[in-house]
Amino acid sequence: MAQQVRGVIARAKGEPVRIETITVPDPGPGEAVVKVQACGVCHTDLHYREGGINDDFPFLLGHEAAGVVESVGEGVTEVAPGDFVILNWRAVCGQCRACKRGRPQYCFATHNAKQKMTLADGTELAPALGIGAFAEKTLVAAGQCTKVDPAASPAAAGLLGCGVMAGLGAAINTADVAAGSSVAVIGCGGVGVSAIQGARLKGAAEIVAVDPVASRREAALRFGATQAVGPDELPDINQRLTAGEGFDYVFEVVGKSATARKAYEATRRGGTLCVVGAGAMDDQVQFNMFELFFDEKRILPSLYGGGDVLQSYERAIALWRAGRVDLEGMITHRVQLAEINEALEQMRSGVALRTCIEI
Ligand SMILES: NC(=O)c1ccc[n+]([C@@H]2O[C@H](COP(=O)([O-])OP(=O)(O)OC[C@H]3O[C@@H](n4cnc5c(N)ncnc54)[C@H](O)[C@@H]3O)[C@@H](O)[C@H]2O)c1
Numbered sequence: 083m084a085q086q087v088r089g090v091i092a093r094a095k096g097e098p099v100r101i102e103t104i105t106v107p108d109p110g111p112g113e114a115v116v117k118v119q120a121c122g123v124c125h126t127d128l129h130y131r132e133g134g135i136n137d138d139f140p141f142l143l144g145h146e147a148a149g150v151v152e153s154v155g156e157g158v159t160e161v162a163p164g165d166f167v168i169l170n171w172r173a174v175c176g177q178c179r180a181c182k183r184g185r186p187q188y189c190f191a192t193h194n195a196k197q198k199m200t201l202a203d204g205t206e207l208a209p210a211l212g213i214g215a216f217a218e219k220t221l222v223a224a225g226q227c228t229k230v231d232p233a234a235s236p237a238a239a240g241l242l243g244c245g246v247m248a249g250l251g252a253a254i255n256t257a258d259v260a261a262g263s264s265v266a267v268i269g270c271g272g273v274g275v276s277a278i279q280g281a282r283l284k285g286a287a288e289i290v291a292v293d294p295v296a297s298r299r300e301a302a303l304r305f306g307a308t309q310a311v312g313p314d315e316l317p318d319i320n321q322r323l324t325a326g327e328g329f330d331y332v333f334e335v336v337g338k339s340a341t342a343r344k345a346y347e348a349t350r351r352g353g354t355l356c357v358v359g360a361g362a363m364d365d366q367v368q369f370n371m372f373e374l375f376f377d378e379k380r381i382l383p384s385l386y387g388g389g390d391v392l393q394s395y396e397r398a399i400a401l402w403r404a405g406r407v408d409l410e411g412m413i414t415h416r417v418q419l420a421e422i423n424e425a426l427e428q429m430r431s432g433v434a435l436r437t438c439i440e441i
C-alpha cells in the first residue's frame with residue numbers, strides 16, 4: 083500500500099522550503115522503497131531551490147543519503163529488504179556501449195524510478211537528482227541502491243552519495259593528481275574539502291585552499307590543505323609557490339564562470355583544470371582560441387567523481403575504515419528534518435562544512 087511520509091518540498095524559486103506529507107507508492111518492477119536514515123545538505127539542493135537546475139517545481143529535495151531498503155518490486159535481485167545502502171543519482175542500464183566497455187559512468191540509458199511520488203493532492207514531485215531523500219522514505223530505481231558495509235555510519239555513508247564522492251573522485255579518478263605536485267582548490271565546501279582529502283591521499287606536495295569564508299579556510303587546513311587564502315590572494319600565492327607559472331592542478335569547486343576563468347588562469351601550461359562545480363545553464367565561460375591551443379591546459383570536467391560509482395563507494399569506505407579519509411569530521415552540524423531551512427542557511431553562509439539531516 084502507498085505510504086504517507088514527511089518530506090522537504092521546494093514549491094517555487096527562492097522560497098523557503100516546507101515539510102509536507104508526500105505519498106510514496108509501493109515499489110513497482112525494478113524499484114525499491116528506502117527508509118532514509120541520513121541525508122547531507124549539498125549545494126546542489128540550493129541550486130534546485132533557486133531554480134538553477136530546471137523549473138520542474140515542486141522538488142522533493144535531498145540527494146546525499148544512506149538508509150535501509152524497506153521493500154523491493156518485482157524482478158529486483160540486486161538488493162533486498164534490510165540491506166544498508168547508499169543512494170546514487172542514477173541506475174545504469176548494464177547493456178549499452180558504455181556499460182559493456184566497463185565505463186558505466188558514461189551509460190547512455192540511466193534511469194530513476196518510473197512511478198512518481200506525489201503531494202497529498204496528487205501533484206507529481208520531481209526528486210532532486212532522482213533521489214529525493216530529505217524524506218522519511220523515498221522511491222528509487224533499485225539500481226540506485228548500492229549495498230555497502232553496514233559498519234559505516236549512515237551520516238558518513240550518506241556523504242559518499244554525493245559531495246565526498248564528487249570531490250574525492252575528482253582528485254583520484256579524473257585529475258589523477260601526481261605525487262609531489264602543486265594543487266589549488268577553489269571553493270572549499272564539502273566537495274572542495276573532499277578534493278583536498280583526495281589530493282593529499284595522492285601525495286600532492288602543496289595544496290592551496292581558496293575560499294572567501296574564514297571558517298571554510300580553517301576546515302580546509304584541517305583536512306590537508308597546506309595553505310589557505312582568500313580569492314584575492316590567489317595571484318600572490320601563485321607567484322610565491324610557482325613563480326607565477328601556475329599550479330599543476332586547479333580544481334574549480336564553486337560552479338561559476340568567474341571562478342572557472344580564475345582557475346584556468348592559475349593553471350600552469352600543460353597543467354590540469356578540473357571542473358567540479360555545477361553551474362547554471364546560462365553562465366558562459368570564455369576562452370580565446372589562441373590560449374586554448376597554445377597553453378595546452380587540460381580542462382577535465384568531473385561528474386560524480388568520474389569513476390564507476392560502485393567501485394568508488396567501496397574504495398572510499400575502505401579508505402575511511404583505514405582512517406585515511408575523514409568523513410565524520412566533515413559533518414559539523416546534525417539537525418532534524420524540520421530544521422531544513424536553517425540547514426540550507428548554514429550551507430549558504432558557510433557556517434557548516436556539511437550539515438547532516440538525521441531522519
Ligand atoms: N561534479 C559533481 O558531480 C558535483 C557533485 C556535488 C556537488 N557539485 C557542485 O560542487 C559545488 C560545491 O558544492 P558544495 O556542496 O561543496 O558547496 P558549498 O556551498 O558548501 O561550497 C562552495 C564554496 O565555494 C566558496 N566560494 C564562493 N565564491 C568563491 C570564490 N569566488 N572563490 C573561492 N571560493 C568561493 C564558498 O565560500 C563555499 O565555501 C556546487 O556547485 C555543487 O553544485 C558538483
Ligand SMILES: [Zn+2]
Pocket residue numbers: 124125126127145146244245
Ligand atoms: Zn550533491
Ligand SMILES: [Zn+2]
Pocket residue numbers: 174175176177178179180181182186188189190191192
Ligand atoms: Zn548503460
